[in-house]
Amino acid sequence: MAHIHSYQATISWSGATRDYDSYSREYSVAIPGKPKFRASADAAFRGDPRLYNPEDMLLVALATCHMLSYLAVCARIGIVVSAYEDQAQGTMAFKDRRMRFTEVVLRPRVTIAQTIDEARAMAAHEQAHDECYVANSVNFPVRHEATIVTADKAA
DSSP: OOOOOOOOOEEEOOSOOSSTTTSOOOEEEEOTTSOOEEEOOOGGGTOOTTSBOHHHHHHHHHHHHHHHHHHHHHHHHTOOEEEEEEOOEEEEEEETTEEEEEEEEEOEEEEESOGGGHHHHHHHHHHHHHHOTTGGGOSSOEEEOOEEEEHHHHO
């Protein structure tokens, strides 16, 4: 039997689109049972640079999905991860006459407990990539350039 997961979000905007240059790009996002937040278009598209934008949220979704998948893989194979930090970067450009994401590069720095697990910890990124639901849903490459350190070297 197939698993089906459903998600809900209410996006609300109000204002007036009298002309392209002056209407507000700010909107609110409400997800049942979670705090409401404000967001906007990216500053490049006349949005508020202080607020999250859809491009930020896509990058965060990809990076956190990989992280959560990676932590699950490591827990299943017995690698103890004590810290994980990712400096993710997404690139948008015109491709096929449309502005779109052309690539996301994840740069996780993972701290593990034992030196003997370094090669396995690095290989676990491939499994995590295969299991990441969000990366499996996009039509552009999501690469990872991971760094693995052991707790004694990280200190």
